[in-house]
Amino acid sequence: xxxxxxxxxxxxxxxxxxxxxxxxxxxxxxxxxxxxxxxxxxxxxxxxxxxxxxxxxxxxxxxxxxxxxxxxxxxxxxxxxxxxxxxxxxxxxxxxxxxxxxxxxxxxxxxxxxxxxxxxxxxxxxxxxxxxxxxxxxxxxxxxxxxxxxxxxxxxxxxxxxxxxxxxxxxxxxxxxxxxxxxxxxxxxxxxxxxxxxxxxxxxxxxxxxxxxxxxxxxxxxxxxxxxxxxxxxxxxxxxxxxxxxxxxxxxxxxxxxxxxxxxxxxxxxxxxxxxxxxxxxxxxxxxxx
Numbered sequence: 001x002x003x004x005x006x007x008x009x010x011x012x013x014x015x016x017x018x019x020x021x022x023x024x025x026x027x028x029x030x031x032x033x034x035x036x037x038x039x040x041x042x043x044x045x046x047x048x049x050x051x052x053x054x055x056x057x058x059x060x061x062x063x064x065x066x067x068x069x070x071x072x073x074x075x076x077x078x079x080x081x082x083x084x085x086x087x088x089x090x091x092x093x094x095x096x097x098x099x100x101x102x103x104x105x106x107x108x109x110x111x112x113x114x115x116x117x118x119x120x121x122x123x124x125x126x127x128x129x130x131x132x133x134x135x136x137x138x139x140x141x142x143x144x145x146x147x148x149x150x151x152x153x154x155x156x157x158x159x160x161x162x163x164x165x166x167x168x169x170x171x172x173x174x175x176x177x178x179x180x181x182x183x184x185x186x187x188x189x190x191x192x193x194x195x196x197x198x199x200x201x202x203x204x205x206x207x208x209x210x211x212x213x214x215x216x217x218x219x220x221x222x223x224x225x226x227x228x229x230x231x232x233x234x235x236x237x238x239x240x241x242x243x244x245x246x247x248x249x250x251x252x253x254x255x256x257x258x259x260x261x262x263x264x265x266x267x268x269x270x271x272x273x274x275x276x277x278x279x280x281x282x283x284x285x286x287x288x289x290x
Contacts, residue, residue, distance in 0.1 A: 038156075038161050038209045038211065038217065039093075039096065040093065040289035040290060041092065041093050041290055042090075042092055042093075042288075042289060042290040043090055043091050043092075043287065043288070043289045043290075044088070044089075044090040044287065044288050044289075045088070045089045045090065045252075045254065045285045045286065045287040045288075046086065046087070046088050046285060046286060047086075047087055047254075047283055047284050047285025047286060048084045048085070048086070048087070048283070048284055048285075049084065049085050049086070049087035049105055049258070049281050049282075049283045050083075050084040050281050050282050050283075050284075051081060051082050051083060051084070051085070051107060051279050051280070051281040052082060052280060052281055052282065053082065053278075053279070053280040053281070054074070054080070054081035054082050054107070054277075054278070054279050054280075055276075055277070055278045056072065056073050056074065056079075056081065056141070056143075056275075056276065056277045056278075057070060057071070057072050057274075057275075057276045057277075058070070058071060058073065058175060058195070058273075058274065058275045058276070059071070059272075059273070059274045060121060060195055060271055060272075060273050061271060061272045061273075070274075071119065073109075073139070073141050073175065076115070076116075076117075076119065077111055077113055077137060077139040077141075077177075078111035078112070078113040078139075079109040079110070079111050079139060079140070079141045080109050080111070081107045081108075081109050081141065081143065081279065083107060083109070085105055085106060085107050086105065087103070087104070087105040087283055087285070088103065088104045088105070089101075089102070089103040089104075089285075090102055090103075091151075096153070096156065097152055097153040097154075097156060098150070098151075098152055098153075099150070099151050099153075099163075100148070100149070100150055101147075101148070101149045101150075101151055101165075101167070102146075102147060102148045102149075103145075103146075103147045104144075104145070104146050104147075105144075105145055106142070106143070106144040106145070107142070107143050107144075107279070108140070108141070108142045108143075109140065109141050109142075110138075110139065110140035110141075111138075111139055111140075112136065112137070112138045112139075112180070113136070113137060113139075114134060114135070114136050114137075115131060115132070115133050115134065115135050115136075115137055116133060117133045118130055118131065118132055118133050119131045121177060131177075131179055132182065132183050133183065134182075134183030134184075135179055135180075135181060135182050135183055135188065136179075136180040136181040137177060137178065137179055137180065138178045138180055139175065139176060139177050139178065140174075140175070140176045141173075141174070141175050141176075142172070142173065142174050142175075143171070143172075143173045143277060143279075144171070144172040144173070145169070145170070145171055145260065146169075146170045146172075147167060147168070147169045147170070147203070147223070148167050148168055149165050149166060149167025149168070149203065149205060149223070150165045150166065150167055151163040151164065151165035151205070151207060152164060152165055158211070159210065159211050160208075160209070160210055160211075161207075161208070161209040161210075162206075162207070162208055163206070163207045163208075164204075164205065164206050164207070165204070165205055165207075166202060166203060166204045166205065167202070167203055167205075168200055168201070168202060168203070169200070169201045169202070169203045169223070169225070169236055170198065170199070170200045170201075171198070171199045171201070171236070171262055171264070172196075172197070172198045172199075173196070173197060173199075173262075173264075173275055173277070174194065174195065174196035174197070175194065175195045175196075176194045176196075177194070195273055195275075197264070197266065197273075197275075199232065199234055199264050201225055201227055201234050201236050202225050202227065203223045203224060203225045203236065204223065204224065204225060205221065205222060205223035205224075206221070206222050206223075207219070207220065207221045207222075208220040208221075214246075215245055215246040215247075216243065216244070216245050216246075217243065217244060218241075218242065218243040218244075219240070219241070219242055219243070219244070219256075220239075220240070220241050221238075221239070221240045221241075222237075222238070222239045222240075223236075223237070223238050223239075224236060224237035224238065231266050231267050231268055232264065232265070232266055233264070233265045233267075234262070234263070234264045234265075235261075235262070235263040235264075236260075236261070236262050236263075237260070237261045238258065238259070238260040238261070239258070239259055240256055240257070240258040240283075241256060241257055242254055242255055242256020242257065242283065243255065243256070244287060250288055250289050250290055251286070251287070251288065252286070252287040252288075252289065253285070253286055253287070254283075254284075254285050254286075254287060255282065255283065255284050255285075256282070256283045256285075257280075257281075257282055257283070258279075258280070258281055258282075258283060259278070259279065259280040259281075260278070260279050261277070261278045262275070262276070262277045262278075263275075263276050263277075264276075
């Protein structure tokens with residue numbers, strides 16, 4: 001599934017909205033009456049998540065000599081994760097107080113740039129290599145987040161729902177650095193190591209839904225965790241706040257703000273890899289509930 005419409009940036013949010021609209025066309029059923037607010041059994045939202053701030057730093061260091069690089073891909077390589085992408089969220093309530101929650105989004109960027117300064121990196125054999133200033137470098141960066149959690153509503157009446165739970169957060173990130181030409185313009189045979197990892201982390205979370213009136217409610221969600229295992233250390237946190245309005249039967253429209261933070265370190269025998277990423281954005285979405 002491709003979620004970054006890089007070649008048509010002005011239409012990304014519209015495409016996400018259109019996809020959600022197509023899902024909503026066949027819906028005709030109405031909410032069942034219930035004494036609890038936010039009582040839908042099935043819920044799905046799809047919309048355009050516009051990342052307005054992306055702070056990314058990564059380093060790949062050869063352990064024996066301590067050589068390597070710590071770079072900001074946006075500044076050094078021209079990679080830009082500030083774009084609009086498709087974001088999916090949903091949940092299923094199998095009892096009035098218990099629900100399974102899932103979400104997914106992905107950001108990607110690629111660029112070609114002439115380096116303004118030398119970069120120390122690691123080659124395919126784990127040895128330090130220097131990419132010289134003036135070299136033309138093609139690069140790509142991808143970041144994907146998938147989450148699935150169980151939440152229990154420990155307080156739930158006709159106005160307020162408070163819930164807590166835990167689950168699994170999976171982050172996939174990769175960077176590809178390809179040296180095209182050397183400073184003299186000659187095609188380069190220099191090879192560098194691609195860094196690609198998938199990191200699963202358990203999470204704990206808290207949520208609040210508050211119904212202002214029968215058609216409008218606002219929500220707050222927060223999740224996070226820290227874990228060390230094998231060669232890995234990982235820290236993840238995410239917070240969302242927003243509101244949603246029921247426009248007709250099962251159809252809703254909403255807006256929210258979200259920020260997520262991921263810090264991961266891998267200490268392998270040949271190298272140490274560190275990835276720090278913080279994304280902040282606004283989400284405009286359509287929802288379907290039953």
